[in-house]
Amino acid sequence: MTKQRVVVTGLGTINPLGNNVIDTWNNLTSGISGIDHITLFDASDLPVTFAGEVKNFDANEYMGKQNARKLDRSGHLSIFAAEEAIQDAGFDLSKPLGEDFGIVFGTGIGGIGATEDAVRVYDERGSTRISPLAITQLMPNSSTGQVAIKYGIQGPSLTITTACAASANAIGEAKRMIEQNIVDKVLVGGTESGTTSMTIGAFAQIKALSKQNDEPQKACKPFDKNRDGFVMAEGSTVLILESESSAKDRDAKVYGYISGYGSSTDAYHITAPSEGGVGALRAMEQAISNADISNENIDYINAHGTSTPANDLNETLAIKSLMNDYAYEVNISSTKSMTGHLLGGGGAFEAMASLLSMKNNQIPPTINLNDLDEDCDLNYTANHSVDKNIDHVMSNSFGFGGHNAVLIFSKE
Amino acid sequence: MEVNEVFDKVKSLFEEELGIDSEKITMDAKLEEDLEIDSLGIVEVVMAFEDEFEIEIDDEELTDVGTVGQAVNLLHSKL
Incomplete structure (x- = not known):
């Protein structure tokens, strides 16, 4: 059996920069920040009071209160992003997608907000007052199951929880499913809504978050000398992956090929990247070879670029080890400078950004990059987008746990 | 409390807590088919009743409850 090539035929998203693909792309290429003071809850007692929140989205209004109650916010966002992607790919929303469709979702912490709510009820009122919906809201595979139910996806399903690499791994594993002829279409998504009090408090405790509360839009500054941590963000992005032959048969619009996937594990430290980014480097080498x-x-290169001191340095070192002299030429940018860190939703968002970049021949910038770290001395596409013919994009995603997932997107 | 008062309280609970359309909520309405309250939803409904009416409902008492009217009568009998 011949190995199928994999294309992307649909995109959908809801994130701090926009509630659809077009608005998101326009804001990305205009260098706009989606980060601001937290409005979803009272954050005044926290050491970090800003995040990348989804705006102008009311789940009750979107899906009706009776349905909205069954899902955590991360699930609401998944259902919303999936709708746009399915329509964009040209499928009829009124018909189940059926047995020929697989589904793979990535998330770092699933329905963490529902977990927090249930624990509060338990502490205040005892076990018999815990919502019977708590488990199905908080389980990490909630979005996978709920999106499958909503759109009638009956093929194979997987939920991947490799922290901030989760939805990049999801895309890679879905690519393999299609290449191996297991299924010819897969809805792949990433989702996260960790903009909650305990989660932000806990990430702040491990010094992972920026504390530049005074100027939220300027806080996320990947590769800058004054970077001090990532910015928590929420959102969901969904891609429709399809075999090239399936896309051709139905004359579907194609954003590009998913041509390479590499995945490795640091086996070094649960949060810190391996020295010199050697684990990440192995994933990049595999992806390019693939x-x-x-x-x-x-x-x-759409960098992982979290704006933490350790990530940006080690990612830079890994790119240098990979590309030698060419490392200084290639355009690199971190779209997280505008979105914040979507955690498990990041890989899918950045896959979308990579595909749109290739389709439009335009590279979104790394914003807030004014004072380059002397050890981060590559071309990070600072502050302004760049027009350039793009045939191949590499997107890096690395997660706590030492998980590395790297994807290559190609025009032809 | 009269039966019609219990119904009014049940109706507002269904509307406000569960987000069910008010016009669907009649004494004859079937909980599962008409109001789309699934097995997880029933647990929520019982919890909401227990809080609202300050009573306890055993699982065995629910075996014959399939409509809003039957729920209202059960609650009325326990008040």
């Missing part, structure tokens, strides 16, 4: 291209074919 795409059957050479390093110099990469026109743009």
